[in-house]
Amino acid sequence: MPVVTRFAPSPTGYLHIGGARTALYSWLYAQKTGGSFVLRIEDTDRERSTDEAVAAIVDAMDWLDLPAEGPATYQTQRFDRYGQVIEQLLAEGKAYRCYSTAEEVEAMREAARAAGEKPKYDGTWRPMPGKTLPEIPAGRDPVIRFATPLDGHTVIPDLVKGDITIANSELDDLIIARADGTPTYNFCVVVDDMDMGITHVIRGDDHVNNTPRQINILKALVGDEGDLPVYAHVPMILGADGKRLSKRHGAVGVMTFREQGFLPSALLNYLVRLGWAHGDQEIFTRAEMIEHFDIENVQGGASTFDPEKLTWVNQEHIKMAAPDTLAGELAWHLARHDIHDVPAPRLAQIAAVQQGRCKLMTEMAEGSLFLFAAPDEYAAKAVKKHIKADTPAVLADVHDRLAALDTWDAETLGDAVRGVAETREIGMGKVAQPIRIALTGGPVSPSIDDTLVLLGREATLARLNTAVDVFSA
Structure with a gap:
């Protein structure tokens, strides 16, 4: 099967x-x-x-x-079907109408507790050979109860916990339809599983107590020789x-x-x-x-x-993903920053640069915001640490070298930035960090050549010009 x-x-x-x-x-x-x-x-x-x-x-x-x-x-679209099955069970004597009130049932349970017995409905309205049922109360709508087998055991074939055996004497006559006619959870589940041909029920182990009740109802419908699902109750x-x-x-x-x-x-x-x-x-x-x-x-x-x-697993999945498969999630996160309609190849390009740096897609999106808007301000701590008296001149040199380039690729851009550092005889950090601040507003971004590639010629040159003016003031 x-x-x-x-x-x-x-x-x-x-x-x-x-x-x-x-x-x-x-x-x-x-x-x-x-x-x-x-x-x-x-x-x-x-x-x-x-x-x-x-x-x-x-x-x-x-x-x-x-x-x-x-x-x-x-x-809720199957109530007619549930009603048909309830009528079938009533006609076969496998279910019955119960007119006990909730208060009366609770009193039955309290009496059972006091006697040291399992607290459950006492079967007042359950038809039995030779038994005279009480007079039906006027104006009271009944619930429908399933006539649970009174003896024997129910075995739950469980792929996780092993077979679980429950004495039927421990089980109540379950309500399968309320007084207003609506079917109950445990009954609907059985009819659905039967009609849908469910062979394996995999669910949380908080359902273990429901399972013997459901198995008994299913047996009443398909017979002892009928097919029953195999269960797997997964721990919490x-x-x-x-x-x-x-x-x-x-x-x-x-x-x-x-x-x-x-x-x-x-x-x-x-x-x-x-x-x-x-x-x-x-x-x-x-x-x-x-x-x-x-x-x-x-x-x-x-x-x-x-x-x-979970965060570690996520980081590993980001790192190993093909960039184009990250594009959809990156677009979703950018949209939360009101950035929309970014072409998929552009998103994949951004993801390829950022994926080795991020544990979460939120970090990737936030780390990419600089690509879509020039900084409104520059991080004060970064300015204090990295912006010196000669920074405007350094950035002006970078601007001129980049503006003169015929190609805009990582290797060429990296060589141009290193060329400024070598000409001025200063460390690469004293060139790269001011560039980052000028382009992104802060001291953190992908490698400087990747940052320049992602931002593009026009935006890079414009932001460098703005930074020269600001830092010269």
Whole structure:
């Protein structure tokens, strides 16, 4: 049977990195096995689900480039189907109407606790042979409960944790439809997985308690001999303090990592290694992840999120990237500085010069701003340190030498600048640093010849003239 995996987020907020890792593992396993990966939006919680959250999830999946097969499925568009299956279960005696109020159910649970038993619904409205049900309360709409098997065990076939066995006596008769008729999460998931032919459910281990309930409902629908998914419950991601990753650890939505300057390839590389390894290899291309990944090799213990390690991985991905592949991200970051419509070849040229210097794409963008606007002012500390009485004359010499050049390439420009230093018998730094300040406003830029190449003849000569005037005043 072909592998079919799914990613099924609830659109109640942004896509966090735990969800992104789950999506990645599901996508990789499908790619590895030649199967399919589908996206399902579990939006039945209408009070908390928002269109903005749906858009945030879709945008994050697009940025990470984890494409699903076909359009996303939305649970709210499948209510008719859920209603059909509920009616089927009722007709087969596998579900029943329950008229107990929430307060009454809580009282049942308190009584069970007091008796030292598992706190759960006591089955008041569950039909049983020879049992007389209470009189139906007037004007009260029932919930629909699934009739969980009363004995036996449910086995979860788990590729990460190993088989997990749960006694059915530990499980409640789960509500599968609320009093207003809307289906519940655990029920919708089962119907969706059945209809979509999901063969492998890869998700966080916070769902382990849901799984035996879902398996029992699925067995009621497909029979004991029917196909059930294989499960892989992935351990959670922890902060440095050993507690579950949260906002206090800097846990943010996936798109915030883009804003911070991370590449999608680097974030995926880092996430795949949070719980999985291939020898000692740390840096993976997408092709290498697909080639080597196997869900059965995911470790059973929790992983710790390390921002410094992520930054290192990002730096490695920036360094090894083809410049033209960085152009899109660089354009996105420049747009945040209100710089738009830069041609792709120009962006690739900038990236080629900057990529060996940057840990983050934000640094690349910020380090490139000088290319798009002359400095409004010069850094005071840099001026004090590097601008001397003879600087205007030095810069004037540089201007004249550069203006006389027939070609504008790195080697020729570098020779011209060195020629000024040699003629004046001064160190290269006493020429290069004033040039940097004149062109960028500060003392930091790529190598001086690369800086001149990127800036171009016209802008370079104009900025040198301006600096000569300013520093002569």
